[in-house]
Amino acid sequence: MSSDQNRLFESVLATLTDRQREHVEAAYALLEHSREPVHRQELLALQDPTSRDRLEQLLRRTGRVLVQVDGLRFTSGYDDAVAMQLTGSGWQPLTVVERAVLVLVLIYSVAIPRSEERLAQDVWTSPYPTAEEDILRASKAPAVAAKAALSKLVACGLLGRVRDRVDADGGYVPGPQLLRLTPAARERLQDQLILAAAPNHPLAAVIRERRNRTNSRETPR
Incomplete structure (x- = not known):
């Protein structure tokens, strides 16, 4: 941890007991670094109002917020104001092809099933995988570039690769990072x-x- 991070943690956590501080630091690390949302039983800081308040303060100081995925699981994500500032300044970690591939999976796996009432509103997980052949055809990008984009999106958690019982090749669904x-x-x-x-x-x-x-x-x- 850098000296700046040490000062940040100290400014927020200094008045906590050793146990409270341990719970907050553990919860912060789990929320920020776990690939999947974390069950509240693993986040002991949420069980104490003071610890939860300091956890949320710590997240805010780093441009993040606590995100409740459902009644039992939590993760962290970009604060809306920070996200708008980053996108407004032109920050974009994905290439054009990667964005196109991601959007195609979201359309096939989320938007279309939702329009057909097979998915609830505001749901960003899906049991309906998008076949690779559909992505390659619809993206109109070179196959090599589209496949490289798929690999990167899976690696960073924006997409997930699933195997289908009928189709051995399976397909792609929204990944856990979208739950942030x-x-x-x-x-x-x-x-x-x-x-x-x-x-x-x-x-x-x-x-x-x-x-x-x-x-x-x-x-x-």
């Missing part, structure tokens, strides 16, 4: 999926109109 999205981030992603999958749908027109109104309010006069 805050409710506002999930809403933005859902809007983007609608705009990408059905740009002429009435819902897409509503989204564009809402964004235009928001932008007009935020533009300095």
Whole structure:
């Protein structure tokens, strides 16, 4: 841990007991570094109001927030304001091909099943894998580039690879890193999926109109 990190931790945790501090530090590490969401039984800091408050303070100081995945599991994600600042400054860790491949999987595995009422709203896991051949065909990217993008997206947890009982090749589904999205981030992603999958749908027109109104309010006069 760097000296800056040490000072940050000290400023937030200094008044805690040794046990509380241990629980907060352990919870912070689990939330930030676990590939999958963490069950609340493993997050002892959540059982004590003071420890939970300090945990959330520590996350905020590092641009993160506590994200409740369901009633029992938690993870951490980017604070919405920090995420907007990063994207506004042009930060983008994925290449064009990687973004295209990710969007295709989300359309096939989430957006289409949701439109057919096979998935609940605001769900970012899916039992409906997207076949590699569909990704290669629809992405229109060179096969080598698309396959490299799939490998990277699986490695960083944005996609998951599954095997199907019928199709030995299986396919790809949304990965656990998408569970780190805050409710506002999930809403933005859902809007983007609608705009990408059905740009002429009435819902897409509503989204564009809402964004235009928001932008007009935020533009300095």
